Amino acid sequence: MKPITVIFDGYCVLCSGFARWFKKRAKLKTYMIAAQSEEGRQLLKEANISMENFDEVVVKKEEGKFLSGPLAILFLLSNVGRIGRICAWILKLLPDVVIRWGYRVIAKNRYKWFGKRSTCTVITN
Incomplete structure (x- = not known):
């Protein structure tokens, strides 16, 4: 199976913590890229996501398709053991609107609830 790329908010404590947790347990070959890096900005551009509006985890799958937000999280969880x-x-048992709403609430409040790093997290691949 070809590798996937996960683009995450390198300043967000929750996002970088999830990225580290996933990297340790992933069943897939995975590259972790902070959105704030040059490579991350390029991948977001490829996915038609602007840095000004970036507040979601983004996954680039092996066939070049992009998943973002709750779809990306569900995909990642499905591949982590x-x-x-x-x-x-369990999350897929919930209606999509509830999953999207929960994701938006957490994404909107992630810095307030979990904190923001003063430096961008880099996860070695």
Whole structure:
């Protein structure tokens, strides 16, 4: 299976923590890229997402398709072992509107609730 690329907010404590957690447990070959890096900005441009509006995890799948927000999280959880698959399965039982709403609430408040780093997180691939 070809590698996937995960683009995350390198300043967000929650986002970078999730990225590290996923990288350790991923069943897929994964590249973790901070959105604030040059490569991250280029990938976001390729996905038609501007840095001014960036507040979602983005996954570039092996076939070049992009997933963002809750779809990206569900995809990542589905590929991180038994606990991740169980979490994804439980979340998929909820209506899409509830999943999107929950994701938006967390994304909007991520710095306030979880903190913001003074330097951008880099995860070595």
